[in-house]
Amino acid sequence: MSAPVVLRVIEFINKAAGIVLTTEKAYFIEARLSPVLREESLPSIDELLTRAERGDRRLAQRIVDALTTNETFFFRDKAPFDHFRNIIIPELISRRPPGKAIRIWCAACSSGQEPFSLVMILDELKAQLGGRNVEIHASDISEAILNKAKSGTFNQFEVQRGLPTKMLLQYFQKDGDNWKISQDVVRRVNFFKFNLLDDPRSLGTFDVVFCRNVLIYFDRPTRAKIFDKIADRLAPDGFMLLGGAESTFGVTDRFASHPKERMLHLPLARKAAAIPARTA
Structure with a gap:
């Protein structure tokens, strides 16, 4: 994944959800979005992002779902x-x-x-x-x-x-x-x-x-x-x-x-x- 694509993903998730990612998270971004590419039969993160940016709300939601962290457990921190x-x-x-x-x-x-x-x-x-x-x-x-x-x-x-x-x-x-x-x-x-x-x-x-x-x-x-x-x-x-x-x-x-x-x-x-x- 190229540096420009990483920056586009960072900008996209910040605007969509307020989440702050850095370029050091490139591996995390690729690991989280790769399953989405396979399931959607898309050739690249660049293509996934382009479609989301052009108004595909379903794909935009899939990006948000993939990049949000959902760590939780019952009675956490007591x-x-x-x-x-x-x-x-x-x-x-x-x-x-x-x-x-x-x-x-x-x-x-x-x-x-x-x-x-x-x-x-x-x-x-x-x-x-x-x-x-x-x-x-x-x-x-x-x-x-x-x-x-x-x-x-x-x-x-x-x-x-x-x-x-x-x-x-x-x-x-x-x-x-x-x-x-x-x-x-x-x-x-x-x-x-x-x-x-x-x-x-x-x-x-x-x-x-x-x-x-x-x-x-x-x-x-x-x-x-x-x-x-x-x-x-x-x-x-x-x-x-x-x-x-x-x-x-x-x-x-x-x-x-x-x-x-x-x-x-x-x-x-x-x-x-x-x-x-x-x-x-």
Whole structure:
């Protein structure tokens, strides 16, 4: 693959999805796009790119699907889910009237392990919720990975990463060499395609936003824009959770980090000191 083609791919994926790749990723680009060439019977990445640039939306989506990273697992990093169980849900229950739904957005949800983990935690908290409606909306830019999430099917390696055995037996059934999660769990998540570069106003307002392990693929100006979009969609007393390698520091003034909980962030007007730290 020639250097000019590499640069065109880098420009294309940055414009389409905000993802920053460098010329050092040429091998990665070629390895990810080669299967697309074979499946589409195309002679070169140059031809694939040319067709996408000329308006072939299906091929453009295939490029995005191939070049996005979909690393995830159940209860990833543990701490954000402890925050959700021990801080966020109790706080929202105390602040929201019983008839008002609690709305959660999992941005960049990948193959669904994050929102499915939240469903399992909400089942644990059923008595505290007292019949209160909790909506989980989960988005990703990749159509292929959303289809996998909607299928609720995971291989042995995927269910061994972070998922307690008790939950595996409670929520999953063996399906050949794979495991299939209960359709009741799948139905409780609204999966939809969404590009974080787009305007999220049509999505409504959320009480909690999980935007974890995706911002590391964007440059600082793009991260700042995404933080602005999230801040505009987050309730004034809402919560945002980031990945372990992500921070708002030096990027945005719309959020304040919780003083004791590293991955938990609050709208700037919120008094972080009023939120209790997680107890062990």
